[in-house]
Amino acid sequence: MSTITETTKGAVPKKKSSKKILRYNPNRVAHTLDKLGLGYFSPIARLIGGDEPKKQLREITSNTFLPMLAFAIFIGVWGICSQFVVSDSTRIPSPAQTWSAWQGMVDFAEAEKLKESEYYQANEERALKMEAKAKTAEEAGELDKVERYNGMAEKFRSKVYQGATTFFDQIGISLITVAVGFLAACILGVPVGILCGISKRVNIALNPIIQLFKPVSPLAWFPIVFVFTTWGIEQPESTSIWQRALWTSAGVVTLCSIWPTLINTAVGVASVDKDHLNVAKVLKLGWFKRIWKIVLPSSLPLIFTGLRLSIGVGWMVLVASDMMAQNQGLGKFVWDMYQNGDTQSTAQIIIAVFFIGAIGFLLDRVMLVCQRLVTFEEQTI
């Protein structure tokens, strides 16, 4: 008997010495990278640790080479298309044209930035001049002039530059819009989902509404949200970013992206392991503690799956709702370029498409990391 006890005691891991923790552990780093959705870099981490270098190199080459090959083919097909696909006023721009359009956009944005800083600098100089005048007037004892000069100085300082919106400003507006819409979807969707999951009656009551409104297109929601925002939100000054159009667009994003969060939360809450609820019963946890300590943590993985789906839907819907609402985001950019209708504008639209895709991908990755952080055990997504 004693031998058995000893062996199991030995199997319990001893406390690690601090030296061991500090040492570079390629497997652990690779695992963390995988968890962060950066699986591409995990063979590199293993290679640095000297773990099977040949295998890692092979993996790195194939991980790099194959996607590049596919991308090259894509560029090739695109190039061929640009030779043949022509309409009355525009044609598909070639990759090179698109690249130069991109450089034009960057140049334009830089020029705008320069103009803006020059504008503020000039105004600051004017304000300083006025203040100097005010000082001399004060010394001369002309109080009414002092006040006037100071007022003018303030006026120069408070002037806001009203230049053209650049592509990058529009990306910023889009991100703000989707953040507002997504946040509203979380704030509404998670609690309602919890209620649906806890109470069968609430679920029965709300299910028809959910099923009915879930498949509705953003374009159909837009006019309705528009009425609400024009009724409820006062149009701010044109320099503010919190335009009515932004709220309208965010509202459409909310209405389209709330459903995955709501449904996943409800499913997560409703499918809490019965054994875990028995633990709550044995411990005699109260209603609130049961929700907070058992139900919520165990449904977090599904809630986050829902949130990840929601942000994907939200970003996809955003471009359409920006177009409709004329919100100064990426959708508006695409719409304006479409209205321009020449090849240069089409090239800019292609750039916008790449950006929309890349940002959507990044948002998804961020949510994936969040999702993996709350997922326990060896659950796979």
Place this chain on the structure above:
Amino acid sequence: MAYLEINDVCKGFGSGTARFEVLKNINLHVKEGEFIAILGYSGVGKSTLMNLIAGLEEPDSGEIIVNDKKIDGPHPDRGLVFQNYSLLPWLSVHGNVAMAVNQIYKGRKRSERKSMIKKAIERVNLDDASYKKPGELSGGMRQRNSVARTLSMNPKLLLLDEPLSALDALTRSVIQDQILEIKKTEGQTVILITNDVDEGLYMADRIMPLSIGPEATLGPEIYNPNPYPRDRRAINSSAEYQKLRHEIISFLLKEKEKEKTNNHNGRVTLPNIKPVDISRHKPTFSRGARPKPKKELSKSI
């Protein structure tokens, strides 16, 4: 006076034609400090009986009395160790125990609760793994964590619902000894549910076999008067153990025979479904070409 009394308890599930009587006329009196093993085939209602004693379910008729009081729902005095551990996977070993201690001993000081948690984890030799999550533990460690959680509530009656059935034989014998050790030092009354005859013989003072349901009930009680600590090897060799084991096994085997003759007359009824070969009718969307479902199929559904 018995510490635990189960008087004429019946329990069934479902209603109408789907009604299924699981337990019928269960009677059991357990003295304080006694170690009882309830033995039976899987699926006969052992866990149902345990849930009734734990208070997770209510009997349809009859009563369960603990310490002269009829039970009404779960109580920390009756600590249940779940069959599948039921650890909360997002909490560490420490967190799982802490949750129970913080809930049951809400009124105590923080430092006092802390030492209770620590003691409970040390008692099952998990102190080196206390930061780990259940997903990182072996089966035996998980079960020890589960035992630690239950023991941290200092129950007077320890209910073990097949706690070791998912473990390998070596780990099982280690945890058996740990449970016996804890029982020796703290003197709880223990009810162990198991489907392992040797486990019952090794651990318990009294073994109660459960007959095969529906309407399962407790069979003849078998006492094991051997003093603790017991010699595991003796179970294989001594004539006394052989006799006890023979008694239990012959009861269980008789039950199996009875089940065969009573319920099915030795025959197994299969569901009345005839297979249809759908590969001959390839799905098609042109009008009129769609095959009509065969009669057998629609009938059987």
